[in-house]
Each structure stands twice: as structure tokens, then as C-alpha cells.
Amino acid sequence: MTDLAPLVPAATALLARARAAGLMIATAESCTGGLIAALLTEIAGSSDVVERGFVTYSNAAKSEAIGVPAALIATHGAVSRAVAEAMAEGVLARSHADLAVAVTGVAGPGGGSAEKPVGLVHLAAARRGGERLHLEARYGDIGRSAVRLSTVKDALRLLERLIGV
Template sequence: MSLAADVLTRAKEKGVMIATAESCTGGMVFAALTDIAGSSAVMDRGFVTYTNDAKQEMLGVSSATLAAHGAVSEQVAKEMAEGARANSKAQLAVSITGIAGPGGSEHKPEGRVCFGITFGTDTHTETVEFGALGRKMVRESARDHALSLLHQALSTK
């Protein structure tokens, strides 16, 4: 069974609805989950918020947070995940914001991706440095990591 299929099975068993908030992956996590028949039982909605305006308008990310930390930060990932949960019928939400490349900067290099996962009242964030693997590989790695975060959340609650 694939990781995505296992996430769906666990969510169904627990009666948990899922939402996603994605930036650099452009909906890849939501697509991976909804590629599987029967996903509508647990998939509520996916937010693709590529711009800062979209993050603010759709998820309620604070302009002050964006100004202080930038879009690629754990603080923004936290607000994205919590915004996805608050603006949906989901109990579990995952967020992704990062630099897929090419490019980046000394302070925010290519391959840096920040994640948020919120389940109930608990929110966890983390940053993963995938490195300059190329745009396609960074995005796929971020998708897979988000699926593993969903899997872990459903395995521990």
C-alpha cells in the first residue's frame, strides 16, 4: 500500500477530514491523495496559495508574519496549516512553503522547505533542507515529506 493510500485508510478509520495548504508544491499533496478512489470520504479541500496575497486572503496568514519572517518560514507554515484547518471542515491540515528552485539566496537556499501540521489544537512546524536537487525533485520530496507528516499525525492520535 502506498503512503498516500495508508494516510487515507487511517483517516477513514479515525473519521478525520484532511485539508492541505500548499505553495511550492502547487497542489501535489492534494493530488497524490485524491488520485486514490474513495478519497472524497476524508479529503475536504486543498488551498494552493502561491503568492503572499493568496496566503493572506485564503488562509489568514498575517502580513506582519510575512514581513518579519518571509513566506518561507516555519511561522508562515504554522499560520498556513492553522488557516487551512480553520477555513475548512478538516481536523487535520498540512502546509508547505519553500524554495523549489532554481535559485534561492544565502539566507533561504534552494531546497529549503517549511512544513506545518495541525491536528486538533496541536500544531508542529519543521524545516527540511532538501538541497539543490532541482525543482522537480525538491517538489516531489516535499510532497512525500508532507504525506509522511500526515501519516505520523494519524498514527499517534
């Protein structure tokens, strides 16, 4: 099980900055399975900042829930920059949030390939009417929980960058 407790201070600071800026956050998560939203909503008072979260673990969920074109997934694969960016855009289109973060990757221990190894994660973040960010992280085969925890940390950092823009 992934221990999110060490990330509570960073998440608390993120929520305070979003609150001060009047911004709402939404998430779309694949390899983290809802950990980003869980971390944010662990903090009392988060309901005035966290708008909603989507766990889109399967390719069908990515298409049905947040509008990622199936052809995009077929062309690039679910673990790709194109899909992560489409996930973030889909969240903004299907929510009232101002900021969206999306993650898709190979947490392991299996499922990797030479082209897309265990530990590869694509993160994307978008601000309504504004900045778009992407991060390709290659955490390595450090264990499922560690990949997921590292992804959550980087997702928080992307959201922080969007608030600062």
C-alpha cells in the first residue's frame, strides 16, 4: 500500500495556494488509481478546492469518461504524452475545474516493454484557458508503490507550476 502521509504538507500547501487564487482542481488518474485525489481530499476543507476526480484505469474508461479518442490510444498507446495530454483536456471539458492533472503509466511489476518500461509515466496538467504542461518520468523499476508515490509527488509539482503561471 502506498503511504501518502509524507505528501500531506505539500498537498496542504498546494490547496492553500489554489484556494487563495480561487482555483478548483480535478484529476484523471490511471496508474495511480485515485491516489492524487485521495491525497488532496485527505486534507480537511479540501472540498472548496477539489472539484472532482476520474479514475480511468482502462482504455475504455479513458474514452468513455473523459473523451480520449480511442484512435489516439490505438496510435500512441495508453502510456504516452498524447494520451496524458488528452486526459487533462478531457478533465477540463467534463468538469468545472480550473486546473487539471492527468497521469498514465506503467507502475509494474509487470506490463512493461523495451519501448515502455516499468516506471515510465506521462503526466500532463492544464489550466483552463492557459498553460499546458507535460512531464515524461522514468522512475525505473523501483517497485509499484514507489512509482505511484513518485507520480503523485510530480503531479503536485505540476499543479504548483500551473498555479504560479
